[in-house]
Amino acid sequence: MGEFGIGQPVRRKEDVRLLTGGGEFTDDINLEAQVYAAFVRSPHANAKISAIDTLAARSMDGVIAVYTGQDLVDAGVGLLINDANYTNRNGKPMHKPTRQVMPVAQTRFVGEVLAMVVAETPAQARDAAEAVEIDYDVLPAIASTAHALDEGAPLVWPEHGENLVVHWEYGDKDDVEAKLAAAHTRVRVDLVNNRLIVSPMEPRSASAEYDAASGSLTVYTPSQGGRRLQMMLARGLLKMAPEKVRIISRDTGGGFGIRSKMYPETVMVAFAARALGRPVKWRGDRSETFVSDYHGRDQINVAEMGLDASGRASVLKVETLLNVGAYLSENGVRLPMEGGGRIIPCMYDIPDFYFSVKPMFTNTICTDTYRGAGRPEANFIMERLMDAGAKALGMSREDIRRRNFITEAQMPYKTHLGFTLDSGDFDGTMQMALDAADWTGFEARRAESASRGKLRGVGLATFIEGAGSRPVEGMRMRFEENGDVTLFAGTYSHGQGHETVYAQLVNEFLGVDFDKVHLIDGDTATSPETSNGTFGSRSSMVGGMGVKRASEAVIAKGRKIAAHLLQTEAERVVFENGVFRAQSSSVTLAEVATASRDASKMPEGMALGLDESVVFENDVENFPNGAHVCELEIDPETGILEILNYVAVDDCGVILNPFIVHGQVYGGVMQGVGQALTENVVYDASGQLLSASYMDYGMPRAAHMPMMEALFNVVPAKTNELGVKGAGEAGACGAPPAILSAVGDALSHIGVSHIDMPLTPEKVWRAIQEASAVKAA
Amino acid sequence: MDIEVKMTVNGKAVSGKVEARTLLVQFIREHLRMTGTHVGCDTTQCGCCVVHVDGVAMKSCTMLAVQAEGKAITTIEGLAGPDGELHPMQQAFRDHHGLQCGFCTPGMVMMGVDIANRLPGADEKTVRHQLEGNICRCTGYQGIVEAIMDASAVMNAARS
Numbered sequence: 001m002g003e004f005g006i007g008q009p010v011r012r013k014e015d016v017r018l019l020t021g022g023g024e025f026t027d028d029i030n031l032e033a034q035v036y037a038a039f040v041r042s043p044h045a046n047a048k049i050s051a052i053d054t055l056a057a058r059s060m061d062g063v064i065a066v067y068t069g070q071d072l073v074d075a076g077v078g079l080l081i082n083d084a085n086y087t088n089r090n091g092k093p094m095h096k097p098t099r100q101v102m103p104v105a106q107t108r109f110v111g112e113v114l115a116m117v118v119a120e121t122p123a124q125a126r127d128a129a130e131a132v133e134i135d136y137d138v139l140p141a142i143a144s145t146a147h148a149l150d151e152g153a154p155l156v157w158p159e160h161g162e163n164l165v166v167h168w169e170y171g172d173k174d175d176v177e178a179k180l181a182a183a184h185t186r187v188r189v190d191l192v193n194n195r196l197i198v199s200p201m202e203p204r205s206a207s208a209e210y211d212a213a214s215g216s217l218t219v220y221t222p223s224q225g226g227r228r229l230q231m232m233l234a235r236g237l238l239k240m241a242p243e244k245v246r247i248i249s250r251d252t253g254g255g256f257g258i259r260s261k262m263y264p265e266t267v268m269v270a271f272a273a274r275a276l277g278r279p280v281k282w283r284g285d286r287s288e289t290f291v292s293d294y295h296g297r298d299q300i301n302v303a304e305m306g307l308d309a310s311g312r313a314s315v316l317k318v319e320t321l322l323n324v325g326a327y328l329s330e331n332g333v334r335l336p337m338e339g340g341g342r343i344i345p346c347m348y349d350i351p352d353f354y355f356s357v358k359p360m361f362t363n364t365i366c367t368d369t370y371r372g373a374g375r376p377e378a379n380f381i382m383e384r385l386m387d388a389g390a391k392a393l394g395m396s397r398e399d400i401r402r403r404n405f406i407t408e409a410q411m412p413y414k415t416h417l418g419f420t421l422d423s424g425d426f427d428g429t430m431q432m433a434l435d436a437a438d439w440t441g442f443e444a445r446r447a448e449s450a451s452r453g454k455l456r457g458v459g460l461a462t463f464i465e466g467a468g469s470r471p472v473e474g475m476r477m478r479f480e481e482n483g484d485v486t487l488f489a490g491t492y493s494h495g496q497g498h499e500t501v502y503a504q505l506v507n508e509f510l511g512v513d514f515d516k517v518h519l520i521d522g523d524t525a526t527s528p529e530t531s532n533g534t535f536g537s538r539s540s541m542v543g544g545m546g547v548k549r550a551s552e553a554v555i556a557k558g559r560k561i562a563a564h565l566l567q568t569e570a571e572r573v574v575f576e577n578g579v580f581r582a583q584s585s586s587v588t589l590a591e592v593a594t595a596s597r598d599a600s601k602m603p604e605g606m607a608l609g610l611d612e613s614v615v616f617e618n619d620v621e622n623f624p625n626g627a628h629v630c631e632l633e634i635d636p637e638t639g640i641l642e643i644l645n646y647v648a649v650d651d652c653g654v655i656l657n658p659f660i661v662h663g664q665v666y667g668g669v670m671q672g673v674g675q676a677l678t679e680n681v682v683y684d685a686s687g688q689l690l691s692a693s694y695m696d697y698g699m700p701r702a703a704h705m706p707m708m709e710a711l712f713n714v715v716p717a718k719t720n721e722l723g724v725k726g727a728g729e730a731g732a733c734g735a736p737p738a739i740l741s742a743v744g745d746a747l748s749h750i751g752v753s754h755i756d757m758p759l760t761p762e763k764v765w766r767a768i769q770e771a772s773a774v775k776a777a
Numbered sequence: 778m779d780i781e782v783k784m785t786v787n788g789k790a791v792s793g794k795v796e797a798r799t800l801l802v803q804f805i806r807e808h809l810r811m812t813g814t815h816v817g818c819d820t821t822q823c824g825c826c827v828v829h830v831d832g833v834a835m836k837s838c839t840m841l842a843v844q845a846e847g848k849a850i851t852t853i854e855g856l857a858g859p860d861g862e863l864h865p866m867q868q869a870f871r872d873h874h875g876l877q878c879g880f881c882t883p884g885m886v887m888m889g890v891d892i893a894n895r896l897p898g899a900d901e902k903t904v905r906h907q908l909e910g911n912i913c914r915c916t917g918y919q920g921i922v923e924a925i926m927d928a929s930a931v932m933n934a935a936r937s
Binding site: 020200203251495662670693694705706 | 883911915917921
């Protein structure tokens with residue numbers, strides 16, 4: 001409806017405060033009489049802790065308390081848990097070591113929190129943290145994904161006897177091997193999916209205060225929704241009643257998956273605030289977040305595909321190694337199976353599939369969900385295989401994809417591991433991207449680059465996602481006396497613009513002015529009981545449908561009240577544009593809301609008020625998909641790669657606000673560009689993190705991309721009434737394979753077949769040099 | 778040993794006693810309790826803390842408070858008009874979706890104003906290069922670059 005309804009490029013409500021310094025990020029909040037925390041972190045990747053001496057630290061100026069792991073054990077603080085449950089084919093369960101908030105006996109990664117100092121000022125806390133003396137017996141460590149399963153590798157959990165968490169398998173290996181051997185053409189790719197630092201711009205932080213009189217604890221922290229954190233902190237860790245623990249996130253500076261997790265520092269700040277009866281505040285340094293925020297990706301994949309002479313693929317084998325770090329984080333170990341595995345073979349119809357996943361422990365911080373959470377890895381595998389298949393058969397990259405796409409006629413289409421794809425026009429979406437990028441005119445541009453001594457390539461990647469995970473979410477709608485409408489959501493906007501989009505939906509469904517709709521999220525005291533938060537590109541569906549369901553309930557109730565006011569039957573009342581009408585008489589929604597507060601104006605037996613609280617529940621996700629084309633140029637003299645043109649075509653179903661969805665695409669693509677070109681986590685052999693600051697870790701900058709073109713091929717989702725498909729993670733799925741495809745196109749004629757990400761100038765230059773040397777020999 | 782510092786922040790004279798090691802950003806955030814200027818790293822890479830010192834963009838995490846003695850500081854809170862009217866750069870960020878989570882935004886906007894002041898009419902490549910010292914993880918920079926170019930034109934027109 002109108003300029004603020006569904007599909008309109010409405011400017012964001014949240015912008016004015018964020019643009020004028022009015023944001024309220026966790027470190028912006030100061031509590032009366034607060035004291036400050038600093039953490040002592042392990043400098044070793046693997047070491048027995050033989051003694052912790054806190055005496056000197058305790059006697060320093062301003063120091064209020066020093067806590068170690070033993071204090072938590074003594075106080076009965078619980079463990080950080082993981083509830084994954086995979087088994088080996090022989091029935092042996094996965095290895096699930098326990099994780100203490102601060103370990104007492106042994107540290108297993110650099111940066112692990114071993115002690116906490118609380119002092120009157122941040123500087124005093126820091127100074128005293130340096131005075132905590134810890135005696136270590138340093139042990140050999142292992143950080144390498146490629147070598148952690150080697151015979152004789154140092155063991156992270158020696159009592160387990162190996163670093164393998166579990167060997168999880170799907171499908172019949174022998175049968176798939178036989179079919180691969182019998183295939184007309186068999187292609188193989190060996191891929192490193194590089195480990196990444198997630199790096200939302202707001203460093204991790206937490207503040208907590210405890211009210212002894214009521215026994216209630218309030219924790220301020222960046223998050224992706226507080227309800228799950230509240231349950232974990234209350235029930236599992238601090239052994240409090242959940243209603244006595246409140247989690248507040250006012251503004252959060254980016255999430256990308258890692259903010260939905262519980263971290264030791266958050267537990268410690270809350271613990272200390274309760275123990276000391278004073279508010280405790282901590283803001284992590286960027287260096288601290290580098291070593292202790294969960295990392296992303298870190299897989300090694302070997303995949304093989306068998307094709308017939310026409311390019312039709314019929315058999316697929318994927319073997320995945322996943323580095324989970326020193327412990328099991330909440331979701332890390334699940335990602336190849338439940339994140340990526342459910343979507344494999346992605347857009348393609350491949351009947352035979354064997355899948356092996358070997359998650360492994362290493363002496364590194366845990367990996368966990370990062371934008372896409374398994375799906376970028378899955379799509380990367382399939383897209384590299386398709387390019388390899390095209391090359392082996394001498395086909396074009398678009399033709400081999402076309403030959404294997406799941407078609408709309410095949411939908412609903414069930415994937416091997418249990419997704420049911422409902423909609424998508426894969427060929428049409430790809431064609432839009434090819435057309436927008438002038439794919440057929442490329443050779444002339446390649447020749448032009450060649451005339452300048454540059455190697456030009458064009459790449460294509462298609463991808464599909466599963467979005468909207470855990471599709472259960474509550475939504476509350478409250479009618480204010482001044483006619484405003486307030487939504488209380490358990491989803492939590494940390495950059496996605498929910499304040500704007502939900503207001504558009506209320507405007508669309510109820511005709512309430514966009515400016516009169518408000519959103520309150522990020523507070524467990526007011527959010528719906530049933531709430532999971534914002535992750536996995538779920539909020540457009542679960543939050544949007546929550547608004548729709550609440551609106552429908554309000555209209556149903558409103559029709560009864562309007563009928564009473566207009567002295568007719570509810571069946572005769574229609575609701576349109578914010579007005580209830582029965583023939584020539586009418587009453588507005590605002591009038592109905594006012595009447596609903598007055599028993600004398602209400603139908604008999606109806607409860608007062610128009611407010612609604614609903615739970616939207618779905619049994620299925622939605623499946624955003626798309627096609628990206630990347631064109632780039634490589635300078636063979638320096639290995640420097642420049643992206644010249646980038647086209648992204650996305651099918652994210654019905655677009656609620658194109659302005660915001662474009663932003664999601666641009667941001668997702670840039671994170672994919674970062675993974676492909678500059679970002680890489682490097683641990684040395686002893687488990688020291690070498691890429692531990694923005695000086696050493698290549699965050700993508702503005703100059704890494706030209707203006708990109710983002711287009712939509714709207715195919716409404718059939719899995720929800722809004723027709724939406726989550727838009728948040730698509731870009732990160734499409735960009736790495738599109739870039740690798742382009743580099744392959746630029747360099748294959750000189751004999752370079754594959755370069756592992758990130759494609760730094762040095763790596764590209766070396767690959768060119770080595771290929772040239774081979775050619776010359 | 779505390780040292781007395783005096784400076785002007787957003788046109789207002791301020792003073793305070795600070796430790797010698799206090800950074801300008803700490804003085805702004807912790808002493809003045811103006812929290813629009815953010816701290817996103819500890820190695821002067823991210824640019825979340827950019828303010829103007831005597832009209833020039835400066836990373837306030839890379840300057841001691843005592844070095845700002847007698848200087849005129851402008852922070853994100855001082856950019857909009859007295860009646861709350863957004864500065865053309867702020868307006869352009871809104872119009873081009875140049876922000877998502879909003880954390881890098883104050884630094885980006887202050888840097889954008891500086892770019893527009895120093896390099897009126899800068900082309901896209903120049904603007905992208907000038908943003909080398911400002912990191913954004915959400916937007917992919919596209920809206921930011923568009924906003925700076927757009928606001929730069931508006932500011933240019935207002936000057937002539």
